[in-house]
Amino acid sequence: MNNPGERLTYLGLRLATYGVVLVIGYILADIIWHGIPALNWAFLSTPPQQSGGAGGILPAIVGTFYLVSGTLLVALPLGIGGALYLSEYATRNRLTMAIRLAISTLAGVPSIVFGLFGLGLFVIFCNFGASILAGALTLACMVLPTIIVACEEALLAVPQGLRSSSLALGATKWQTIRTNVLPYSLPGMLTGTILAIGRAAGETAPILLTAAAFFLPRLPGSIFDQVMALPYHLYILATQHPEAEKVRPMQYATALVLLLLVLGITMGATILRSKFRKKYRW
Amino acid sequence: MAQRQWQEKAIHLTLVAMATTSLLVVALIFLFLGKEAIPFLQEPGIARLLDRQWMPVSFQLEHFGLLPLLSGSLVVTLTATLITVPFSVMAAIYIAEIARPLEREFLKPFIELLASIPSVVLGFFGLVVLAPLVKGLFGLPSGLNGLTGGLLLALMAIPTVISISEDAIMSVPRHLKQASLALGASELQTILKVTVPAALPGIIAAIMLGMGRIVGETMVVMMVTGNAALVTLNPFQSVRTMTATIAAEMGEVSFGSVHYSALFCVGVVLMLVTFVLNLGAQRVLKRYGMMS
Numbered sequence: 001m002n003n004p005g006e007r008l009t010y011l012g013l014r015l016a017t018y019g020v021v022l023v024i025g026y027i028l029a030d031i032i033w034h035g036i037p038a039l040n041w042a043f044l045s046t047p048p049q050q051s052g053g054a055g056g057i058l059p060a061i062v063g064t065f066y067l068v069s070g071t072l073l074v075a076l077p078l079g080i081g082g083a084l085y086l087s088e089y090a091t092r093n094r095l096t097m098a099i100r101l102a103i104s105t106l107a108g109v110p111s112i113v114f115g116l117f118g119l120g121l122f123v124i125f126c127n128f129g130a131s132i133l134a135g136a137l138t139l140a141c142m143v144l145p146t147i148i149v150a151c152e153e154a155l156l157a158v159p160q161g162l163r164s165s166s167l168a169l170g171a172t173k174w175q176t177i178r179t180n181v182l183p184y185s186l187p188g189m190l191t192g193t194i195l196a197i198g199r200a201a202g203e204t205a206p207i208l209l210t211a212a213a214f215f216l217p218r219l220p221g222s223i224f225d226q227v228m229a230l231p232y233h234l235y236i237l238a239t240q241h242p243e244a245e246k247v248r249p250m251q252y253a254t255a256l257v258l259l260l261l262v263l264g265i266t267m268g269a270t271i272l273r274s275k276f277r278k279k280y281r282w
Numbered sequence: 283m284a285q286r287q288w289q290e291k292a293i294h295l296t297l298v299a300m301a302t303t304s305l306l307v308v309a310l311i312f313l314f315l316g317k318e319a320i321p322f323l324q325e326p327g328i329a330r331l332l333d334r335q336w337m338p339v340s341f342q343l344e345h346f347g348l349l350p351l352l353s354g355s356l357v358v359t360l361t362a363t364l365i366t367v368p369f370s371v372m373a374a375i376y377i378a379e380i381a382r383p384l385e386r387e388f389l390k391p392f393i394e395l396l397a398s399i400p401s402v403v404l405g406f407f408g409l410v411v412l413a414p415l416v417k418g419l420f421g422l423p424s425g426l427n428g429l430t431g432g433l434l435l436a437l438m439a440i441p442t443v444i445s446i447s448e449d450a451i452m453s454v455p456r457h458l459k460q461a462s463l464a465l466g467a468s469e470l471q472t473i474l475k476v477t478v479p480a481a482l483p484g485i486i487a488a489i490m491l492g493m494g495r496i497v498g499e500t501m502v503v504m505m506v507t508g509n510a511a512l513v514t515l516n517p518f519q520s521v522r523t524m525t526a527t528i529a530a531e532m533g534e535v536s537f538g539s540v541h542y543s544a545l546f547c548v549g550v551v552l553m554l555v556t557f558v559l560n561l562g563a564q565r566v567l568k569r570y571g572m573m574s
Binding site: 006009010012013014016017019020021023024027028030031077078081082084085086089090095098099102103104105106107108109110111112113114115116117119120121124125141144145148172173174198199201202203204205208209231232234235238239248251255258259262263266270 | 286289290293294296297298299300301302303304305307308310311314315317318368369372373375376377380381389391392393395396398399400401402403404405406407409410411437440444468470474491494497498499500501504505525528529532533537545546549552553556557559560561564
């Protein structure tokens with residue numbers, strides 16, 4: 001049944017798949033292995049010294065936290081609102097088609113172009129300067145399409161019967177959505193959003209031009225301040241530091257913190273999502 | 283009653299406004315890229331973009347030729363695509379058709395993990411581990427070149443291409459496979475001659491979407507390609523991509539200068555390239571009913 005040629009092809013397919021798996025495993029192992037020795041509480045809780053060559057990464061962690069929170073604050077309501085319109089209200093008309101085209105276009109825009117856009121609109125035109133506000137708004141524009149798609153999926157998963165029965169009992173459209181659609185789709189929307197936000201936390205190119213500071217050993221005081229951010233800090237340490245070889249342990253530790261943060265957010269959201277999916281099985 | 287109707291209307295309008303934000307953002311992107319790029323087309327003129335050199339800071343005449351940047355982006359994109367396609371397609375076939383259910387449960391999330399590794403971390407890994415490896419393996423003076431960039435970019439594109447190709451393979455109707463098996467074809471013959479050809483439009487779209495991601499990626503290429511603006515198609519040479527040029531130089535220009543405006547011109551070209559790739563991919567997916 002299985003001649004040698006076939007067996008060889010199967011082997012090739014399996015090798016290609018596990019080759020990819022092996023490379024991913026190697027990258028993770030390399031970062032973890034070299035990152036752990038330099039990782040300690042002082043590293044996480046003190047500001048950097050000597051342009052990042054010594055000390056810790058506290059301002060970068062705080063900066064990334066502010067940027068991500070700001071992004072969430074702007075993008076979550078817009079994403080949920082947009083998805084509600086598209087899945088509950090929209091009819092097949094020109095506006096809907098244009099919105100759908102816009103969403104798929106946005107999803108394909110390179111992150112550095114978002115950086116240019118944020119620089120032109122928020123930093124210069126709106127005169128926010130390079131700041132948390134400008135960075136968070138730029139990141140929000142970037143993650144918006146992903147969030148809308150995730151929220152729409154969650155809304156579509158709610159069975160039509162729940163809507164029909166509510167409407168049949170005389171509830172208005174919004175009452176129906178509020179009582180019979182939102183409660184069941186909210187967990188899905190939230191986890192989908194968290195997944196998108198995890199990606200935003202690791203992005204460098206958009207904040208490079210709109211928010212990130214080279215070296216700033218104090219914590220930001222207002223949303224109009226520049227901030228350090230983990231991804232940008234790693235980039236600077238790895239490429240701009242005069243003694244890049246010597247500060248390698250710091251680079252690895254920063255990479256590990258960033259990796260753990262992003263993977264932690266992503267995995268947490270994925271686990272939560274599968275839990276909710278099991279809870280609401282129609 | 284009237285109040286309730288009024289409330290319904292207000293909510294409807296609010297939601298329309300929120301949904302229109304995406305439209306607004308796209309319009310603003312085109313508007314602001316154009317607004318900052320147009321001064322270059324007026325003052326030094328569009329002909330200056332056709333120069334063969336990119337040398338924006340110079341004591342004599344500055345050069346703003348896009349050719350080296352386009353060739354740089356082309357080199358890394360082609361290299362990355364050549365690596366991405368065989369691995370992704372083979373892995374997608376394996377995961378969709380051959381792997382046991384338990385194996386699938388492990389492989390899918392593990393490969394998706396790769397998509398969530400921040401690009402700057404991949405770039406760092408490339409700089410510290412991969413570049414010395416490439417340098418030693420090929421006996422090059424430096425490991426910072428198009429090949430190293432292409433290898434890392436392939437890693438970024440692989441999860442996207444695998445997951446969309448896999449969807450396409452899974453969506454091939456079962457009766458096609460069953461008919462093939464019933465006629466006596468082996469499982470492998472069915473996969474290679476029936477299932478994969480039927481899923482081909484989806485696989486092609488997946489590759490185009492992956493290429494869109496590769497062209498637009500910034501941090502990885504800025505860190506590992508060496509950033510020399512040469513006109514070359516040789517992946518063993520240092521190259522400078524469009525994305526890396528914008529990211530590296532924008533921090534040092536003064537607002538409104540010719541150089542500033544030239545970088546926005548690069549942004550416009552980049553935007554158009556990715557726009558065409560994504561639109562093409564969506565057309566293919568829609569035409570063959572593979573839109574998820």
